[in-house]
Amino acid sequence: MKAVETTAPAPAVAARPRRPARRGRAVAAAVTAAALLAAVPLVLGAYPVSMMTRMLAFAVLVLSVDLLTGITGMPTLGQAAYFGVGAYTAALVGVHLTSDGAVQVAAALLAGLAAAAVTGWIAVRAHGIVFLMLTLAIGESVHQLADTWSLVGGGNGLAGMPPVSVLGTALPAAGFVYWWVLAVAAAAFAVVALVARSPYGRTLRGIRDNEARMRALGYRPGPAKFGVFCLAGAVAAVGGALWAAQVRFVSPGDLGFEVAALALLSVVIGGSGTLWGPCLGAALVLLVRDNLSAHVGGHGALVLGAVFVAVVFTMPRGLAGLARRPRRTEARS
Amino acid sequence: MDTYLVTVLNGLAMGSLLFAIALGLSLVFGMMDVLNLAHGAIYLVGAYVAVALTGDGAGPAMFVAAVLAAAAAGAVLGGALAGMTRATPHHLDQALLTLGVALVVAESLTVVFGSDVHSLAAPAPLDGGVQILGQTYPVYRLLVIAFGAILALVVYRLVERSRLGAVIRATVADRAMVSALGIDTGRVLVGVFAAGAALAAVGGVLAGPILGAQPGLDEKVLLLALVVVVVGGLGSVRGALLGAVLIGQVQALGVALLPEYASFLLFAAMAAVLLMRPAGLLPAPTAVRA
């Protein structure tokens, strides 16, 4: 029954330890989690491993949403677009150029960065709900593009991607693909964690908490927001490339609104103050979506809706982070 | 040219529906900063009330009964939502709460009515078409336009000209100030929430003969209403009206003129407006923003 404690494919490392004393424990937890995660393919069968591979890829997308929503306070519904850009780029590279996983990830990263740079300057001018709507518009437009553009297969999607290879060795079995995805996801996690703890991360949290005050301190929030938007686009695209490496198929459904909404939901469920929380949220959301459903008699949404309501009333602080972003009422005075 | 005139007319019909639906969303957001994600579900309640009461082809009396029943159901739901959101301090929590309610409501509707597509007939005397500029046009849509115009007038008088309206506008602008003046903003908020939800449900009945009722329609409608509200400007009646008319025309005239870009028109229009006016076209005047 080792599976139980490994259902959480997220390195349990605190995003920013507050006191040095905690750092040691956080490192120990991270090492333990990494070791457990790395051992998964030795223990579990192909399906659970492929599922955890997707969870890891999705967790990378969720990290990018957390970077924007949890750390910078910009709630987004558009990250699936960059996830999709990454997935399509990786699949195109896989179909037409090379099955080398590193090349696919690198190409996806650059494509995501470029896509975010092109669209981001529009989005970061807005705040709160308007930002949310603009990212939604970007997401829907990119989805529409994928749905109608024959070069990427249109609505039928892009199939025929060969198994991903690393260092010249093809990885046909689920377990090896898992290790590859785990390695890249861990790297992405490390990068995001570094950014979150850096002075830049502090700047972003300042923008989240009180953008007006940042300006009064002499900051120019615009470029800082644009920068994190591009970074988040690149991270999401890496997630997309990892997703494509496992599924070996990309379709417009992968960058649809549903994916964006689930990613945002993961951040909220996981608690957006930390990085490991949303990763855990990502795993939970995919687990529920793809597996946990046999016993709800078809009407689980009733239960779920009630749970939502109950959560709000019983643990209003449990879903911190997003709630801490500046509210309109505070902006007035 | 005549073609486009009929298309403009049709855009007005859609705009009327959008106005009825988006108004409540806009005012609730403006007054309480609550993003009511259950608004689409309330619309769908109205649509299914119409399915239950009028089925396929009922008389005007039954149709009016459906409108009233939907309004009542919407008001009850809206009042309940208002009470629940007021008991919750954080905006994200409030949004989650309304999302939870939306889930419960929409799933209950699927349980009761199944996942098939339902369609509705217009009440018998309005079921036909008339000739306009040589084209057949459904009479019912003319009624919808008339309804939208009357609604706009009534709401405008109510919100812009009456004392109650002054309180509503003042609450949008600065809730704390209105409270300080000794006015019970709580009752106003609950009232507006309930009225807005009732309007959305009535919108569901009225749109029934045009859009039908099926699972998932709540999301499409919510999205459209959100676009209308954001384009028009949060918290303002005139903004909701302008946004609704504009989006109605984008989806009608825009599609007729630029069919190749139909998929992108809605969001392109929204992005264009927001780029030029980040607060929307006619935002509600608010207190000084520091």
Place this chain on the structure above:
Amino acid sequence: MGVLSAVLRSLRRTTTISGLAVGALALSGCAGSSLDQSGSQGSGDEVKLGLLVPLSGVYAPLGEDMRDGFQLYLDQHGGRLGGKTVRVVTVDEGETPQTGVPAAQKLVTQDRVTAVVGVVNSATALGLRDFFHESKVPLLVANAGADAITGERSSPYVWRTSFANGKVGAALGPAVAEEVDGGVYLITADYAAGREMVGGFRKAFEAAGGKIAGEKYTPFGKTQDYQPYLSAIRNSGAKAVFSFYAGAEAVNFVKQYKQFGLADRIPLYGTGFLTEGGVLNAQGASAVGVKTSLHYSTELDTPINKAFVEAYRTKHGKAPTVYSVQAYDAAAALDKAIAKADGTGGEDIAEALGGIGTIDSPRGPWSFDADHDARQKYYLREVRSDGGSFVNAVLGELD
């Protein structure tokens, strides 16, 4: 918003195997490591089949019909196919490959089914092609219509008991060219299935001497109001319209086609999905007179179809649809294949599927062609009122 349907979808997923997902994970943990590739397993007197149909999302009504059709065949044959007891594992395909692909992976790698039946979404079917090909497990596509499934992306392990989009459209081409004196307007939802059906029609139609009066592709899943397009059709001077829509779009399009007065002046043709199943009930009288091509209608006047419709009504309390028949026939094909196969492994079944010959189905006799697609008759159907309800009356066969 989308969260709603996503969550709804996730919570309506059903599986016949029991156990929470965590438990399932743990169970499969006993199955060993994931570092090798493994195919399906067959054992003794029992076969395990996977049913991959949408039970949530917009395609749920189709999925339910398919499940009912498949189940009816099993019930009629004592729960046995080809002499072996069948265990069915049903999973929810959902709306997109996002959910469909993992669900299929679960059937094959965890439940280790011998074969999988179902798949409504074409993208899901195409996305799963390599997976089934490499896993050497047969996939019997019982709806998804993308031409490539049995075309450029065909596989020895992918078979289709339903239709190819282009062929359904093409079947109507010569008939319309003959019936209509003047240009025909093409309109469909702007996605792969729509373009393939219209493309198939256009090719056959133009080959038969027909003329195109204009064409429009409407945003898929986002169009509620067709008036701008209907005006364009009116102004084009077209003598007929060919279209493809499904679900709520089919309902809205056909109703508005009537409301804006086009139905009385310009005949509407389409592929059969425009007026099939629950969609037709919702369209009601608006659909009367619409002519479509499809490989099935409940009104087919054959003994085998009458018996099927009767049995289906008795069991499920409603009329069958083309989707029910496609899944029913997938069961029939498997029945023959399992009986013929040397074993119950995926490779054995796949090989046997090539030799099952003709299946006498409610839709008429059909067989797999060289590309593993269904070679079948198409019928010209017209919506008629039949004592308060509406049916697709069969006008004749198309060739």
Place this chain on the structure above:
Amino acid sequence: MTPALRLEGLTRSYGSLTAVDHVDLTVARGERHALIGPNGAGKSTLFATVAGTLRATSGRVLLNGRDVTALSESERARRGLLRTYQHSSLFLGCTVLDNVALAVQRVQRVAHRFDRPARGFRRVQARALEHLESVGLAGRAHDTASELSHGERRQLEVAMVLAAEPAVVMFDEPTAGMSAAETERFATLLEGLPRSLTVVIVEHDLDVVFRLADRVTVLHLGAVLASGPPAAIRSDEAVRAAYLGAARTEDLFTGGAR
């Protein structure tokens, strides 16, 4: 010498209401200048207009002789013109240390570095801690700002704005909500500030005003009523006369809503 801050006919209107009405004011470099006046006199609006949070309707703001009226708030802050807020405006989700460090890292030009964790930037951390110590909050450096009491938040606000190394700093009612001990600490802190720093302060506590200020300006209905050394203001008949029925000038400023 060029004055540190000079306002020329500065006006800010909301429609027909003129909150700041042609204010002329000159604050010399190193001066401690107090701004007093009853509630609604336009003090906060004046600060916001000078800082650039609000656009001036007309008039000019000169910082060290340079016209900054057209500059945004953040550009003015970069030139050394900073303010605190009447109601604490902090980064409530961040730690106390982060609040101050945000100001420090901007000044030290490392605000957008992400090559290593923030704690690796020793100079920033050390400087931020120094500022926290100066207001007595060093012990709470790792607490979240939202956990602070009202008075502590006021102290943090002071530490944050000083950490931004301003040339001219405007305090908007800094001691409101502070305990007596905290107020004393604040007054001592202010007295200890180098004279290279120019201070404008809106304050209701007249003890503090007359203890610290070199000059005092009285604002009334958005306009300057009087300006001069504290002793002169204390005995100014015009100030006294402007307020009907008030027996002592002090009552004018301490009575009423507060």
